[in-house]
Amino acid sequence: xxxxxxxxxxxxxxxxxxxxxxxxxxxxxxxxxxxxxxxxxxxxxxxxxxxxxxxxxxxxxxxxxxxxxxxxxxxxxxxxxxxxxxxxxxxxxxxxxxxxxxxxxxxxxxxxxxxxxxxxxxxxxxxxxxxxxxxxxxxxxxxxxxxxxxxxxxxxxxxxxxxxxxxxxxxxxxxxxxxxxxxxxxxxxxxxxxxxxxxxxxxxxxxxxx
Numbered sequence: 001x002x003x004x005x006x007x008x009x010x011x012x013x014x015x016x017x018x019x020x021x022x023x024x025x026x027x028x029x030x031x032x033x034x035x036x037x038x039x040x041x042x043x044x045x046x047x048x049x050x051x052x053x054x055x056x057x058x059x060x061x062x063x064x065x066x067x068x069x070x071x072x073x074x075x076x077x078x079x080x081x082x083x084x085x086x087x088x089x090x091x092x093x094x095x096x097x098x099x100x101x102x103x104x105x106x107x108x109x110x111x112x113x114x115x116x117x118x119x120x121x122x123x124x125x126x127x128x129x130x131x132x133x134x135x136x137x138x139x140x141x142x143x144x145x146x147x148x149x150x151x152x153x154x155x156x157x158x159x160x161x162x163x164x165x166x167x168x169x170x171x172x173x174x175x176x177x178x179x180x181x182x183x184x185x186x187x188x189x190x191x192x193x194x195x196x197x198x199x200x201x202x203x204x205x206x207x208x209x210x
Contacts, residue, residue: 013044077133077140085126092119
């Protein structure tokens, strides 16, 4: 009986790793990176190829997540546009019903079709936004971005004004501060002069006269 070890092609190696990962996933919810590196080492896959494949997988995951988020935003925007279309449809129906009644009742039914045509055009434009809401979504994003930038500029201006008011004092405040400093200096000088005069008087007093 031959004891030669089996060999595997690259396709077979990939399939073995895939099946090993599937088996590992059956026992745990996730496989950490160290286990993945160990499996790759046992299969003879170099570390550089493994890291490159891991980076590509992370990029694919980010792209799928981004597409899923965008799909949710488009679905939400379609719901907004659908509700707006429904409200417009009701209002146009009521308005054109009134026009039809007035025209057929008092004017012989000669002009009601023109408001009806205008309503049909406007509703068609709104229906286009329901079918393809991406442009409306981009407009909403740009509007939100402009609002965010405007709020940032307003906050920056408010902070700048507060710093300016905190650092700047009025002339009257400066004069009052200067007067307080002068008064404190004069009081200190008078106190020093008083002590010196008292010391001089005690030094000239004869002994035993204290």
